[in-house]
Amino acid sequence: MTKSGRNLPLSTQGPLECALRGTVLLNHPYFNKGSAFSSEERRDFGLSGLLPPSIQTLEQQVKRAYDQYSSRADDLAKNTFLTSMKEQNEVLYFKLIQDNIQEMFSVVYTPTEGDAIQNYSRLFRRPEGVFLNIHDVDRVRHDLSKWATADDIDYIVVTDGEEILGIGDQGCGGILISIAKLVLTTVCAGIHPNRVLPVILDCGTDNEELLKDPLYLGLREKRVRGEQYDNLVDTFVKSARELFPKAYIHFEDFGLYNARRILDKYRPEIPCFNDDVQGTGCVTLAAIMAALRVSNLALGDLRMVIFGAGTAGVGIADQVRDAISTEGGISKEEAAKQIWLVDKPGILTAEVEHLSGAQKGYAKAEDEWKGKERNLLSVIQEAKPNVLVGTSTVPKAFTEDIVRAMASHVERPIILPLSNPTRLHEAVPADLLAWTNGKALVATGSPFDPVRGPWGADGEQIEISIAECNNSVVFPGIGLGSVLCQAQRVTDKMLVAAVNGVAELGPAIQDKDATAPLLPGVGAVRDVSVRVARKVIQAAVEEGQATEKEIPTDDEELDEWIREQMWDAKYRPLKYVDIEDASPQAKGDMRVVGSLEGKKN
Numbered sequence: 284m285t286k287s288g289r290n291l292p293l294s295t296q297g298p299l300e301c302a303l304r305g306t307v308l309l310n311h312p313y314f315n316k317g318s319a320f321s322s323e324e325r326r327d328f329g330l331s332g333l334l335p336p337s338i339q340t341l342e343q344q345v346k347r348a349y350d351q352y353s354s355r356a357d358d359l360a361k362n363t364f365l366t367s368m369k370e371q372n373e374v375l376y377f378k379l380i381q382d383n384i385q386e387m388f389s390v391v392y393t394p395t396e397g398d399a400i401q402n403y404s405r406l407f408r409r410p411e412g413v414f415l416n417i418h419d420v421d422r423v424r425h426d427l428s429k430w431a432t433a434d435d436i437d438y439i440v441v442t443d444g445e446e447i448l449g450i451g452d453q454g455c456g457g458i459l460i461s462i463a464k465l466v467l468t469t470v471c472a473g474i475h476p477n478r479v480l481p482v483i484l485d486c487g488t489d490n491e492e493l494l495k496d497p498l499y500l501g502l503r504e505k506r507v508r509g510e511q512y513d514n515l516v517d518t519f520v521k522s523a524r525e526l527f528p529k530a531y532i533h534f535e536d537f538g539l540y541n542a543r544r545i546l547d548k549y550r551p552e553i554p555c556f557n558d559d560v561q562g563t564g565c566v567t568l569a570a571i572m573a574a575l576r577v578s579n580l581a582l583g584d585l586r587m588v589i590f591g592a593g594t595a596g597v598g599i600a601d602q603v604r605d606a607i608s609t610e611g612g613i614s615k616e617e618a619a620k621q622i623w624l625v626d627k628p629g630i631l632t633a634e635v636e637h638l639s640g641a642q643k644g645y646a647k648a649e650d651e652w653k654g655k656e657r658n659l660l661s662v663i664q665e666a667k668p669n670v671l672v673g674t675s676t677v678p679k680a681f682t683e684d685i686v687r688a689m690a691s692h693v694e695r696p697i698i699l700p701l702s703n704p705t706r707l708h709e710a711v712p713a714d715l716l717a718w719t720n721g722k723a724l725v726a727t728g729s730p731f732d733p734v735r736g737p738w739g740a741d742g743e744q745i746e747i748s749i750a751e752c753n754n755s756v757v758f759p760g761i762g763l764g765s766v767l768c769q770a771q772r773v774t775d776k777m778l779v780a781a782v783n784g785v786a787e788l789g790p791a792i793q794d795k796d797a798t799a800p801l802l803p804g805v806g807a808v809r810d811v812s813v814r815v816a817r818k819v820i821q822a823a824v825e826e827g828q829a830t831e832k833e834i835p836t837d838d839e840e841l842d843e844w845i846r847e848q849m850w851d852a853k854y855r856p857l858k859y860v861d862i863e864d865a866s867p868q869a870k871g872d873m874r875v876v877g878s879l880e881g882k883k884n
């Protein structure tokens with residue numbers, strides 16, 4: 284029961300039952316409060332002599348932690364510091380990030396998390412998450428079952444480590460992207476940090492450097508593919524569904540060949556989501572909708588070139604195509620004519636070899652391109668797009684001549700270099716704005732500072748803010764909505780609803796100011812997640828996908844219902860219980876499942 288008097292499925296307030304005492308309690312990151320344990324808690328939980336006498340507030344702890352963080356020499360050292368803090372005291376860790384989200388977002392996520400992943404086996408101190416091994420398929424169910432009981436897990440992020448954040452195959456270091464995405468679900472959307480599961484499917488690696496590295500911690504062999512791989516994925520999905528029937532499964536950073544195949548296979552059956560395909564598609568469509576509004580154009584006017592037609596590029600194409608088709612009342616095939624995909628061979632035409640099923644829907648007739656150059660510059664000159672998206676991992680691919688060619692055809696070129704990390708961006712905002720005399724509407728895959736230039740009336744200096752167009756704007760809210768309404772599936776309509784939720788909160792639209800960011804920034808992220816979750820839940824209810832029975836219908840009440848179930852970084856009083864008398868929720872919190880099993884396991 285909560286302050287609104289409702290019975291909520293998720294408890295986020297009031298005392299926490301705990302059967303742990305002494306050093307065991309101090310070493311449990313979910314329950315540990317360090318110097319903030321009250322004198323009663325010190326007495327009841329056997330902590331006397333284990334802590335210095337002064338009792339501090341969370342705010343005092345945050346101040347000390349911030350000073351320690353700031354004294355670290357570089358971003359990777361800051362990332363490592365935060366990882367250690369997460370292992371010690373989760374409330375403090377999340378509070379520190381929440382209070383300094385603008386500053387720390389890029390340290391716990393892209394680009395710095397990419398460096399941490401590349402150095403996983405060197406920085407390793409202690410494991411976090413579930414490591415499932417392609418040669419131990421028979422143990423998958425058992426190994427997962429050690430983590431929690433049926434009601435304890437809401438959200439799973441799983442990767443196979445093949446295509447991490449634009450830095451390629453990182454083998455078992457990929458576990459850190461599962462962990463980082465889950466950190467964002469908590470920071471941005473209040474997903475309960477003790478009810479999540481990060482998973483890596485270790486199938487080997489094709490990264491030669493890792494294979495040669497004596498310190499590499501993963502399976503030291505080439506990636507296993509084919510039937511054995513599919514069997515591992517299938518065993519994982521089925522076991523996770525059986526063991527944790529409430530859990531939503533988020534697929535992250537699978538390779539090009541597998542990402543969409545896996546999504547297409549499981550999407551009709553379970554509540555699952557691929558962030559690189561769907562999350563990226565949703566946030567990019569939201570940025571495009573905001574930019575079109577600024578340019579006084581409709582979706583029907585859109586002409587888009589996507590450079591890098593892989594997982595993210597085609598995911599964006601699909602999301603935009605479906606939106607054009609719905610808004611214009613035209614078929615998807617017709618809508619696809621407004622989108623051009625360019626990849627290594629240049630423009631994708633029907634005669635390009637080895638097109639994937641998803642790419643084929645956008646392939647242009649070979650005749651149209653006979654005798655013409657097929658590179659990005661020629662495609663820009665031919666297609667005269669108003670939107671150019673980069674998901675190629677090719678740094679500086681959007682050259683001055685390409686950008687000027689685009690700007691010569693349209694008033695406000697919408698340019699979205701999305702490849703991560705920062706060094707792989709297809710162009711940097713300062714160049715894009717300089718080459719287009721401040722006309723380009725820009726959003727980027729990683730954060731950038733605002734750009735100043737003489738683009739105001741009469742050449743006056745103005746500052747243009749750059750939105751971060753990263754799936755992190757949207758996936759936490761989609762997950763939160765799906766978890767709270769206990770969605771059976773994540774449907775297209777739920778995703779469109781999420782896009783609308785983000786687009787309407789973009790400062791450029793809200794403030795009617797073209798120099799403001801196209802998308803809401805990290806500072807507003809929890810409000811964005813509430814809005815996205817509300818839209819997703821309402822769409823799920825309309826589609827008959829929501830199984831939770833107590834969902835309020837009124838917008839404001841629904842927002843409050845969502846907020847009340849969002850986990851917040853604050854200490855809850857601890858109440859001692861004997862392990863035998865602990866509630867199932869408390870047992871879940873203490874993760875007693877695996878630790879009380881017998882020796883055979």
Ligand SMILES: NC(=O)C1=CN([C@@H]2O[C@H](COP(=O)(O)OP(=O)(O)OC[C@H]3O[C@@H](n4cnc5c(N)ncnc54)[C@H](O)[C@@H]3O)[C@@H](O)[C@H]2O)C=CC1
Pocket residue numbers: 446447448449450538539558559563590591592593594595596625626627628673674675676677701702703704707727728729752753754755
């Ligand atoms: N901002 C965001 O929210 C997101 C950004 N990304 C970024 O997008 C990039 C791509 O990621 P994925 O689609 O997952 O990778 P992917 O490997 O599936 O796709 C990359 C595509 O670029 C193509 N490509 C490579 N070199 C090229 C060249 N010289 N010319 C033309 N095309 C070329 C590849 O053939 C491939 O089709 C990464 O940098 C990733 O970090 C991915 C997901 C979300």
Ligand SMILES: CC(=O)C(=O)O
Pocket residue numbers: 393447448449536558559703753754755
């Ligand atoms: C942002 C993200 O998911 C990626 O770069 O893979």
Ligand SMILES: [Mg+2]
Pocket residue numbers: 448535536558559
């Ligand atoms: Mg990703």
